[in-house]
Amino acid sequence: MTKFLLALVFSLAPVYLKAQIIVEGSVKDQSNNPIPYASIGIKNSRSGSLATENGQYKLVVPDHLKDSAVIFSALGYLAKVVGLNELKNNGNVVLTEKVAMLNEISINGSKLNEKTIGQQSRPFLTFSRMFDQNVPTIEQGNIFELFPETRLNSYNFYIMPSSRFKQISLKLNIYKLKNDLPQESVLQENLLYKTTTTGWQHIDLSSYALSFKDLDKIAVTLQLVAHQPLTDTAFVFGLSAKKSVSRNLLFRYQSQGNWEASQGSFISNLQVSYNPKGKKSVDEIQVQTDTSSDLNTKMLTTVYLNRARAQKSRYGKNKSGKYIDVTEGKIYYETYGKGEPLVLLHGNAGSIADFYQQIPQLSKYFQVIAIDTRSQGRSTDLSAKPFSYQQFASDLFKVIETLQLKKVNILGWSDGGNTGLAFTLAKPELVNKLIMIGANLSPSGVKDEVLTMFQKRLSENVAGTDMRLLKLMLEQPEFSKAQLGQINNQAMVIAGAEDVIKEEHTRSIARWIKNSQLKLIPNATHYLPFERPEELNSLVLEFLKNERSNP
DSSP: OHHHHHHHHHHHHHHHHHTEEEEEEEEEOTTSOBOTTOEEEOTTSSOEEEOOTTSEEEEEEEGGGTTOEEEEEOTTBOOEEEEHHHHHHOOOEEOOBOOOOOOOOOOOOSSOEEEEEEOOSOOSSOEEEEOOTTOTTOEEEEEEEOOSEEEEEEEEEEEOTTOBOSEEEEEEEEEEEETTEEEEEOOSSOEEEEESOOEEEEEEOGGGOOEEESOOEEEEEEEEEEEEOOTTSOOBOEEEEEOOSSBOEEEESSTTSOOEEESBEESEEEEEEEOTTSSSOHHHHHIIIIIHHHHHHHHHHHHHHHHHHHHHSSTTSOTTOEEEEETTEEEEEEEESSSSEEEEEOOTTOOGGGGTTTHHHHTTTSEEEEEOOTTSTTOEEOOOSOOOHHHHHHHHHHHHHHTTOSOEEEEEETHHHHHHHHHHHHOGGGEEEEEEESOOSSGGGBOHHHHHHHHHHHHHTOTTOOHHHHHHHHHOOOOOHHHHHTOOSEEEEEEETTOSBOHHHHHHHHHHSTTEEEEEETTOOSOHHHHOHHHHHHHHHHHHHSSOSOO
């Protein structure tokens, strides 16, 4: 089979080579001087190039773009559009110098304060954003928030220590934003930086007079324009970044391509001078650039690490797992241990594997029935209907009915807690004890910044995101005080003190259910099963094993 595939690849190679158009030439000014690092690209595509220091370029274009126009641009020059067919005859392009009327921006105030905006230290847990030596057009960067009156003094960023190079040359770009994406460069000339080291890098901006008034945000990006590899060592270059809820990481393939934003931020910062009498306070800038992202990073890092470990566990893919038919779908479940039934319900877009640190301990004392909720994990959904917690509760009833269980304990995390609550309201006679981790009464119980993130993802129709699951969190649940007052089952309400669920919702659930206990865990977030597994397991076992029958 392998030999057949290799033969097929080699036989097709000439076809693909013929399906490319290659143009070469130079980019110069009207005085016949080369324009270094000019950008060349086809709009809204990945086809692009970057001129060398001597203004030479080579552009490779797939055949399906043969009728396209190529845009040549450079700082300080008017962009020029040239047809690809014309370039095949003559690849030399002349750009006209742009006459810019620069308005000098002065920042008022007898004394300016100094501040560092962004990440000032490298966290223990980071990831790398790589640059490809063969694609110098790739541009990556970060969004920074500014004071109303700000002057840029320097830009600092962190090259990952595992990078391998003799020397690299980077081109720094700074943009104004539109709809949170770069639009217009604020520079009038190329700003180049060379280094032979990894770790923290410092670019002095003080001589460029980069001052801004009433500009909320800017984007600072980097391009790898030249490199010298080490002898007998493969070239590697990347920047260190960290996870965060905010979508501050920027990427595009070439100057005329589309920008993409993703969650996270580079380990980088801007050192600035600012007018302390501006409308926005230092604390506001700090919260939005440093403090909040640190908290989000802590939470997201926990999620990423534990999800990776969970996927390596046997849970959620055990050969003993089974399916139960439900209306327009199948529910997958796994069973562990013996004793009273204990149903585990995971959170939104999760799976059985998320309980990889709970199942081993809980199954020593209970018959654990771990369920993949409809359309998540291995469970399927054939409908196109909006999801609801009542529907998930109906699926749970079908599982309990099929397994002929007379009464169950329920442990639900996040959306699983909401499903457990919906099920208890519908079938209280089938529930012994109910445990909810990070449940909420309504969407208003989710902290505003998280709701905003959900709404943005929904509007952007982010690839790989199940829109129905997002809508579920934005539109449901809707539990009332009167409903919860009807519950006589014993319940435990658990949440992290730094949960994304507002504390008043957590306390209200515990207060409105008659026979309930409240446990708020200090220094913990929404991801208690990941962060504090031993403490959580002890709480759950103590609650379930103490007076197992309802009074």
